[in-house]
Amino acid sequence: MKQNRSAEILFALLRMAIGVESSEHINTEGVSWQSVYALARKQGVLAVAFDGLTKLFAEDKEFAKAFPMPLKLQWINATCSIEKRYEGSKAICSELVDKWAEQGIRTLCLKGLAFSTYYSEPSHRECGDFDCYLYDDYAKGNDIAKALGAKVDDEWYKHSEIIYRKAMIENHRFIVAVRNGKKTKQLHNLLDNIARNEERKAIFDTQIEMPSPMFNALFLNHHSLTHFLSEGVRLRHILDWAMFLEKEQANLDWERFYALCEEFDMRAFVDCSTALAVEVFGTKITNPSVVAESPYTERVLDSILNDDSAVFSQSAGAWRTRLMLVRNLFASGWKYKAFTKRTIFTTFISLAWGYLTHPEEE
Secondary structure, three states, rough: OOOOHHHHHHHHHHHOOOOOHHHHOOOOOOOOHHHHHHHHOOOOOOOHHHHHHHHHHHHHHHHHHOOOOOHHHHHHHHHHHHHHHHHHHHHHHHHHHHHHHOOOOEEEEEEEHHHOOOOOOOOHHOOEEEEEEOOOOOOHHHHHHHHHEEEEEEOOOOOOEEEEEEEEEEEEEOOHHHOOHHHOOOOOOOHHHHHHOOOOEEOOOOEEEEEOHHHHHHHHHHHHHHHHHHHOOOOHHHHHHHHHHHHHOOOOOOHHHHHHHHHOOOOOHHHHHHHHHHHHHHHOOOOOOOOHHHHHHHHHHHHHHOOOOOOOOOOOOOHHHHHHHHHHHHOOOHHHHHOOOOOOHHHHHHHHHHHHHHHHHO
């Protein structure tokens, strides 16, 4: 595996940031800090890594003095920008959620803001769009947003794209991409049932709902696996799972969770993600029901660090995006063999059939 010195230092900074390692285990001699910065940025963990670096500065004054000042300022500015985007997006999205609530609409958070609550510094968990699920009020939510002056693109089958006061909100009609096959439609129905019937709580001081641990565990791993198969994942995806394990491993029904992972073809990926959380981030497994072993950790970590197959962050047109996804599909045979019961050919046929027949309308 091509794991260089920069990756080793980045892992150490992240472990320091989340409190599982001290500076005495880090040898900073000969480190290219510009390379560490670039890798942290690429992996979506720049601000969290700076938390670790700040602890290193505090524990080693000589190192702090010797650290290149231009890079220190660059890292500080980048971290401040991440914080500002997070807080701005949270405030704007909360405002829209309040407007929806006035009309009797409940808003369940998917992904980013919900996962950020597992971090000691939530604003340092990089978030992109605000993904939400309005239960039975998808269309009503779009109409209210339009009435408030938002730009709403509801041409997508899975979710609409709402631009409200410069914030991007994805209002999900379906929690997962149901056109990927019958199993994903069943998973949508399961997650919808969990969202309606398991305990929810407010995120911070907003009216945005935090899903239950079972919902978050299933959705996080399905989302990460989908990305891993289509374009790869970054360290942020594994760090999300590591932080979830730290906060929720005692609160999750692991027997039920693993049974559902088997049913929805996620078990091998979950085991690998857990093993990577332990290996890379030093996650402590205190629940004897949790499995943290996988034969694929080295190859997956190599993919995380070295693959260059990103799609959705490239801002390509619709057809170019589709072509890039097809290219990645046929380059990912080993991933399908290791982590699914499907081949790339059955997956391709299933996707094509889904788009032709619109199974969500059945």
